[in-house]
Amino acid sequence: MPTKNTIRSDERMLDIVEALKSETTASVTALAAKLGMPKSTVHAHLSTLKDRGYVVQNNNRKYRLSLRFLDIGMDIRETQAMYDEVVPKLDEIAEETGEKAWWIVEENDKAVFLANSLGNRAIRTNSRIGQQTELYELAGGMSILSVIPAERVEAIFDSYSFPLADGRTRADLETELGEIQDQGVAYGTEYFLNGVTGVGAPLTDTSGNVYGAISISGPIDRLDDRIEGDYTDLIRGVTGELRVNLSHQ
Numbered sequence: 001m002p003t004k005n006t007i008r009s010d011e012r013m014l015d016i017v018e019a020l021k022s023e024t025t026a027s028v029t030a031l032a033a034k035l036g037m038p039k040s041t042v043h044a045h046l047s048t049l050k051d052r053g054y055v056v057q058n059n060n061r062k063y064r065l066s067l068r069f070l071d072i073g074m075d076i077r078e079t080q081a082m083y084d085e086v087v088p089k090l091d092e093i094a095e096e097t098g099e100k101a102w103w104i105v106e107e108n109d110k111a112v113f114l115a116n117s118l119g120n121r122a123i124r125t126n127s128r129i130g131q132q133t134e135l136y137e138l139a140g141g142m143s144i145l146s147v148i149p150a151e152r153v154e155a156i157f158d159s160y161s162f163p164l165a166d167g168r169t170r171a172d173l174e175t176e177l178g179e180i181q182d183q184g185v186a187y188g189t190e191y192f193l194n195g196v197t198g199v200g201a202p203l204t205d206t207s208g209n210v211y212g213a214i215s216i217s218g219p220i221d222r223l224d225d226r227i228e229g230d231y232t233d234l235i236r237g238v239t240g241e242l243r244v245n246l247s248h249q
Helices: 008-023 028-035 039-051 068-078 083-097 139-145 150-158 170-183 230-247
Strands: 055-057 063-065 100-107 110-118 132-134 186-189 196-204 210-219
Touching: 008 028, 008 039, 008 063, 028 039, 039 055, 083 100, 083 110, 083 210, 083 230, 100 139, 100 196, 110 139, 139 170, 139 186, 139 196, 139 210, 150 170, 186 210, 196 230, 210 230
Parallel strands: none
Antiparallel strands: 055 063, 100 110, 100 210, 110 132, 186 196, 196 210
8 A cells, every 4th residue: 555655646657567567468448447547547657658668569559568677677686786796606506506596685575586597407497587575485585584683574574474375384484594593594495386495595794784695496306415415515605705705895
């Protein structure tokens, strides 16, 4: 629900943008029906977005979001602190393990997939750069929760409906976070994708600033024998090296 300080016309424009993201392409009539807005209002907002290059119209007079959003997203991603140092490390992890390596960050209490690298055995899933999901669903997300301030964790947990879809309770998550804090790594098994497991570790500097998490993911039947050994050591080594580099920038 919008707060009292928001601008209604901006809310409507963003509703249209989000609807186009969901629908891929849509006509003025379809958007107006979906959003419960007058067609004239939808058309006015779409005209503004089209003039500014944020939507395009196809031969069927349907609208879609333009690649202008990709341009903005890439700029935002590449200005993230440590981007130039993290991405080569993802490539090293992917080459050594043959699996998929991810850099995940937290924004607005969600986990966001920021960058990845695919090894020669990496599974192809529908996870994508920019995708958002709940922190508790990912090993990397849980590792982020393990290092952010306790009051923030409490507020994030307060926003969840327990038990979670996977059956975990609030007490389960709190116990899991304690184990992650002791071990320095988090393990995730099928919480986000069936048949997929992973290991993640938080990316921090010596001052306690959090820059997300690095993780390795792959099929359970292939990773089970290595995830708590070689891959845990690898992820700890990479995040430890990045921790030193970030602390001295």
